[in-house]
Amino acid sequence: MWAYVLRRVLATIPVMAVVALFVFSLLYIAPGDPAAIIAGDQATPQDVERIRASLGLDRPYLVRFGAWLWDIVRGDLGTSIFTNLPVSHMIRQRIEPTLSLMVLTLILAVSIAVPMGVVAAWRQGTFIDRLVMGFAVLGFSVPVFVVGYLLAYIFALELDWFPVQGYTPIARGFGPWLNNLVLPAIALGGVYIALIARITRATMLEVLSQDYIRTARAKGAGQGNILFLHALKNAAVPIVTVIGIGIALLIGGAVVTESVFAIPGLGRLTVDAILRRDYPVIQGVVLLFSFIYVLVNLVIDLAYTLFDPRIRY
């Protein structure tokens, strides 16, 4: 298995290289000029030209790509055009809120969605099933920002239970950290809960019709035992796969959620960087997200062995 893990980790290198080339080329051909934004609205075209030259944006594509790639190889993500801060420093400043939000959402979603899907499959065709599936449709249909605004209005403005915005680092206490993240995690988790609940239900329906479930029932196993011990474990592989794929959903959703709840995370950093054409920051963050995505999928692949002993690497 360790050889497999090593192979997979090494395989991330060409993936990252392709991502790097793609991201750099896309940004190179995309319109927009950070120099014009820096110079401000009153600047003359000559000022803009001088700033562009000072940032090295007037250099040819290959020269810029080569310099950037060389920096990446040396572990240097570059320096933000706008803030003059190292991109790695900016990412460090922002990674905790985003990871916190994603982890909490993941925990919340899995703990709600899996039981929902199991119960819906168990009670197939009943009111409970229709309720769960109705919720799933709602979760898919209502945009994250709408859920966010509604939650903020009800639970922050009207009931005054949670703050409207902001983030408290976990180092300042688990309570304040959680207090800031509850609403964003619920808002972001909606679509994720819907996705996992539907997959869980579909997979469980298939598993519950298997012979060994009938055997378990015949042997007098309790309903909870059948559902969560026999059936769910065998339905886990597709569910875990969807959870892994859904990380991309979380990354995309975090951008919106962080804006709605003013959380200083990587999502907002990315949007700000795109709007300003802060190329080094965009490239750095996209590379990081790609790396996280590849890594998560590796972990998911390894997790299969826990649920299905037939799988060997």
Next chain:
Amino acid sequence: MDRRAFLKTGAAVAASGGISAPALSQGAAARTLRFVPQANLANFDPIWGTQYVVRNAAAVVWDTLYGVDDKLEPQFQMVEADQVSADGLVWTFRLREGLRFHDNTPVLAKDVVASITRWAPRDPMGQMLAAIQNEIVAVDDRTFRWSLKQPFAKMRFALGKNNTPCCFIMPERIAGTNAFQQITEYVGSGPMRFLRNEWVPGAKAVFTKFDGYVPRNEPASWLAGGKRIMFDRLEWVVMPDAATASAALQNGEIDWWENPIPDLVPVLRRNRNLMVDIADPLGNIGSFRMNHLHAPFNDVRIRRAVMMAMNQEDYMRALVGDDTNLWKTLPSFFTPGTSSYTEVGGDILKGPRNMDAAKRLLSEAGYANQPVTCIVAQDQSITKAMGDVTADLLKRMGMNVDFIATDWGTTGQRRALKNAPGQGGWSMFHTWHAGADCVNPAAYNALRGTGDNAWFGWPTSAGTEAGVAEWFGATTPAAEKTAMDKINTAAMNDVVYAPTGFFLSYTSWRRNVSGIQKGPLPFFWGVSKT
């Protein structure tokens, strides 16, 4: 114990075994002012980056030699006294005592000379001064002398104006940085320190009171007078979403929101804990610029036809809404309500609009259905609203509109291209100007008619330029007013650009905050919180 406190305590105790955050006492909270700025503070070099938000933050960290007051008059600030020779060619400045940088070193004349030298190439008035400069030297620690080849009547205004870039005073070692490269050290001369280690670009910027700052004795008025800070800590909290900022202000999580959008103002007004007022009486002027280099707008008759047909009320209602306290039509290029405001020559924008006459003029000019490449940034509510109105206007005039919906970053790049519209260039784009920049020609790049060297659109207007030169030489208010009449007339005739109207915006704060001044930037001196 209220619900939030209960929830916090419960969650902390139950989930973390009692790990809790250090409590912020009421006194500490009162000594922290939490402010939502108009935009993200993405960089912090007010000479390198001339965005308004950078200027606004810089004004609390760096002081200026002079400062304009609310009457737009420059007053002494770091300068204690000045003297100008009889021929107007030599200015001698004396710094006041007790000026210190945030690293506790004294502010010396050599620092000022270096700061002016870095500022000049980035500022229109600075460039004018540099062009007529013989030398600028430090005479002693507190005195510097600037000798010129010809008199420059607006010296004090140039060094104290609030238009970006302001002439902020930095230590010589920092001011020695190339004006087109960003500084990396933020040692200020103003009333508050910038805490670089707490700066999270895009999210937060923090300033603390500098105890070594010696304010002037006069009452504070805009950038002039005693800049007394009444709290210990100022936190800028960046909120990209207006609804979130509104909710946070209502919830008491922030104290002051610089620019609430008009749609949310009724909600804020209904809240008894909040105050809402006009932010800046100098407001903003909306505009669209036509490309004078290429057809169809290289023909002044076609530019005039558009001006004849346009209805500023349409633009303002689309932009600000039906609250007529917030906007007015503007037959002028200058900021209304100021002493030198003029409407002379602005007849083309007055009275009922005449679409038929505009179409006739278009026909006389031989408009041959050339496409009008209209660039409209969709991510800025102001440009989007104006762009939609213009597209409709041009279509009603019978023009062939090529509507390019894009973002502000792309607009910034494309508007700099002088190519023909069909080859990557453009015919028109929309923008707006802060009213403070349009009070007079001093920092009004957008109004200049210097052809290839002019602002985007590259208008040529000899009459405008003659008026600008006359204004810079004017030594009395009456002479300045005469010059501005000429500028307005010539710029209207040549249609240097098309003003779409004058509009104001609101600011909102919690009732426990007092001392907020109306002005072109948020002034934090004199503001207190109970």
